Amino acid sequence: MGEKRQKRSSGNGDFTRNRVFEIAAEVFHRKGYDNTSMSDVASAAGLTKAGLYHHISSKESLLYTVLDYGLDLTEAYVIKPLEDISDPLDRLKTMIDLHLRLVLEERNLEVTGLLHECKTLSGSDRSRINRRKKEYIRMAASIIGEVTKKYNVKDVNPKLAAYALLGMLNWTYQWYKVSGSNTREEIVRTFQRIFLQGILGNAWIDRQAKVATH
Amino acid sequence: MGEKRQKRSSGNGDFTRNRVFEIAAEVFHRKGYDNTSMSDVASAAGLTKAGLYHHISSKESLLYTVLDYGLDLTEAYVIKPLEDISDPLDRLKTMIDLHLRLVLEERNLEVTGLLHECKTLSGSDRSRINRRKKEYIRMAASIIGEVTKKYNVKDVNPKLAAYALLGMLNWTYQWYKVSGSNTREEIVRTFQRIFLQGILGNAWIDRQAKVATH
DNA sequence: TCAGACCTACCGACCGATCGGTAGGTTAAC
DNA sequence: GTTAACCTACCGATCGGTCGGTAGGTCTGA
Structure with missing residues (x-):
């Protein structure tokens, strides 16, 4: 979580995506999955909700990824x-x-x-x-x-x-x-x-x- | 759960209230608290949402009562x-x-x-x-x-x-x-x-x- | 080398649905 | 006629998710 915020550019997609997963895991764990809104996850990741949805397809798929991990x-x-x-x-x-x-x-x-x-x-x-x-x-x-x-x-x-x-x-x-x-x-x-x-x-x-x- | 539906009347308040608690416990347990809407609880109890709120003050207080029980x-x-x-x-x-x-x-x-x-x-x-x-x-x-x-x-x-x-x-x-x-x-x-x-x-x-x- | 096509990464604004909760009326029993 | 026990109809807020658009990097060909 200590990573520097990366400049926007193409090619670091996996980096941001994995960061999203880590952050989502932390927020889900802290607030509970159902009590966590996608805006919560987004802002914890330094994104807007729309920006977050660029990396994932749905809230449920995000949870699945975290659990599978x-x-x-x-x-x-x-x-x-x-x-x-x-x-x-x-x-x-x-x-x-x-x-x-x-x-x-x-x-x-x-x-x-x-x-x-x-x-x-x-x-x-x-x-x-x-x-x-x-x-x-x-x-x-x-x-x-x-x-x-x-x-x-x-x-x-x-x-x-x-x-x-x-x-x-x-x-x-x-x-x-x-x-x-x-x-x-x-x-x-x-x-x-x-x-x-x-x-x-x-x-x-x-x-x-x-x-x-x- | 096997209780007959009671006719609407005054004086059976505690009966209905306790029935609501039992049913809420069952629904909360089955679907999870956050995924259960008050309409779910109400219809499981054979009431409308407003009817349910005649007996309880809030969703959270309902959960508290169940846990305390x-x-x-x-x-x-x-x-x-x-x-x-x-x-x-x-x-x-x-x-x-x-x-x-x-x-x-x-x-x-x-x-x-x-x-x-x-x-x-x-x-x-x-x-x-x-x-x-x-x-x-x-x-x-x-x-x-x-x-x-x-x-x-x-x-x-x-x-x-x-x-x-x-x-x-x-x-x-x-x-x-x-x-x-x-x-x-x-x-x-x-x-x-x-x-x-x-x-x-x-x-x-x-x-x-x-x-x-x- | 540089214009322009194309890409990823992201945003502000918005949508329909659903949420918890309520205002105000109706019914039935005492 | 008072009161408990319900109802219909609705509210504001928030939810998951989407839309059109943009900043800026990369690739390609002349």
Whole structure:
């Protein structure tokens, strides 16, 4: 947001367009999508409404772009890095870490926070977003399933556990303040402990004891 | 919702008013507050807009009433019953049970689900709602603190744990379907296990073993 | 090199629709 | 006849979106 205002010229279309997306994400997050008028977005971007509409086609498409970008972030910052981790428990532990770092980062929070209130999207747009969200849940449940299998935990439904975990992680946007008293590291540590000890029990406790003596 | 349409008459004011609140909660929940027009609420209640305004003073006050009622429900269905339970662990376990039963009940979901998107409220209304919400968080953290103290758990921050728990519980409104494959009982059992074993570890496992042999 | 065609980027003014809310009248019960 | 419970008809404001037009850069050909 610290970028200098560019002189009007041809050829910097993508620059302005991306700037519009960033600003729209911030304004939508701050005021809520429905409470944000296109004039609000325009003036926050240093444009008039007509000027804004030169870059986008509709308010809804603007929201869709922002939400889709939020899912791109999730893929880049969480899903992709996990592919390199072979041990299920390490993968799950890292997933909690990366997911929290994503949603607690101020710049990303503006985007990812919006993902939970996309009722406004209609038809195909909404189902495209929902499909990507469900894929993420599926991934989480799959990791949890591998972990419980490896440690022989029988009485945990992976899908339900995934819902519990995503609730813990995503709910942070309701209470986390960057300037608050909880550091990100403390949150990560606490949530990892609650969830992993929660599903694994003794297996987790033994492992922690082993790590401590090394 | 199954109530017969009443003939116009004097003296049934409270009846109609409460009906308006219930219907407004349902419509707000289904379409979102900002996307719901007062004509929508009115026609859902079998009134015209002017007729609706005979019973309420503004759209915002209507939302406030609904949210406040949601917190009344929480107090009646969760907070009050807990006061009779002296053992901290029992109290925490029961709280998870009651909270889930509250938010998974279709009729209440319409009201409690709205509590998470009250950005629209302005000034004193919002702070009044937020105060009651914070009181609930404080209560949860306090119970957790008692439990960890009793079982000598040192490395769990009760406030952070409370946020984790409320995340698990409240996030259900994002995925729970009454007709879905998970029964309420299964959800309650799983969430109790994950959270209680998550913060207590061996103490919880030992206790479960003891209960099983009795 | 320079005129002119063409482009992107943007603006002021405006549109139809819809919003929350109201003024003032009507009906029915007591 | 008073009053609660509604109605029809309307208001000003604001919404998402568009229109015609313009400033100024770029490309092309003579």
